[in-house]
Amino acid sequence: MTMDTPTGALQIVEVTKRFGKTTAVDDLSLTIPEGSFFAILGPSGCGKSTTLRMVAGLERPTSGRIFLGERDITDLRPHHRPLNTVFQNYALFPHLNVFENVAFGLRERRQKDIAAKVETILELVQLPGYGDRKPAQLSGGQQQRVALARAIVNEPQVLLLDEPLGALDLRLRRQMQIELKRIQTEVGLTFVLVTHDQEEALTLADTIAVMHDGRLEQLGSPVELYENPRTAFVANFLGTSNLLSGEVGERRDDALVADVAGHRIVVPADRNHAPPSGRIYVGVRPEKLHITTEESQVPADHNAIQGQVVDASFTGIGTQYQVRLPWGQEVMAFAQNLSAGIRLAAGEQVTLHWDVAHTFALDGAEEAPLAPTAKDTVGARP
Secondary structure, three states: OOOOOOOOOEEEEEEEEEEOOEEEEEEEEEEEOOOOEEEEEOOOOOOHHHHHHHHHOOOOOOEEEEEEOOEEOOOOOHHHOOEEEEOOOOOOOOOOOHHHHHHHHHHHOOOOOHHHHHHHHHHHOOOOOOOOOOHHHOOHHHHHHHHHHHHHOOOOOEEEEEOOOOOOOHHHHHHHHHHHHHHHHHHOOEEEEEEOOHHHHHHHOOEEEEEEOOEEEEEEOHHHHHHOOOOHHHHHHOOOOEEEEEEEEEEOOOEEEEEEOOEEEEEEHHHEOOOOOOEEEEEEOHHHOEEEOOHHHOOOOEEEEEEEEEEEEEOOOEEEEEEEOOOOOEEEEEEEOOOOOOOOOOOOEEEEEEEHHHOEEEEOOOOOOOOOOOOOOOOOOO
């Protein structure tokens, strides 16, 4: 099924929203391409839901404008905007069956061929034959599909998704992530997802906007944000990073050489987001680290630091190691479970080494994020 409704990019232009003396969204500008799956990701209180409510017309910006294509929708009432929203609680009518829930908007708009349209949408969300059931007779995942069907059947230009999978258990949530991506691809609508779940954003979105304290922290593809974070907040909110405090040393055309407690660490120029001089963070993801007891096995062109294993946690797909470095900081390394080989034990002296290409450098003036522990998740998908 494809929609042929003319659309355009959704543009949020220099939008600010204040509640009294509190600034919830601060000078935010985003362009969300037509037909894309776009995620606004951030912790509670970062302004992401307020942004969605302004797009939906449920809140009015203090300043700034919102456009859909060339049309300024900033002052339009919610029901006059060519948008639909799917909420976490689904908001289905309990007294209506599935068919009537889906058909509700079509009847309000006096559409023709209602039965055919409803049946087509129920096929799309894989609920054919469920039209006579009441919401209470459905599972959480099925109720979510009905909510999606009810929103999509009205052929909006943009579908807004406000933490849509938050009420589902982990298994259902992962299943619905796959279904959401399939549905978005089939209908070709612009989907805008608001979530605090990093895995959900990485799995679903073509582009992610990370928000922090009401401002846009970084914008990019899931791979770009994960592999090349530009701030300490992004590095540890989108996955987990080992951030080592150091100083800017030698600068070359192709790289920065940092001094980390007397260790020479090389950072590629295109992954260097640190200031020209002074304190910096040198970062590397836990799964990029190799851990060995044989220093002779370390390639000459790798970055390397010695340490001592303080904890080893077997997770099934691999082992998470907590390693204490000579100056007392602890870092995490993740070793994939490729064989039934011997795992390292607490107390062993090891060398951590990694490819220079996997190193990044950030501004050391940022507030130091919490150090990763062996109980943390290593990235979004180890």
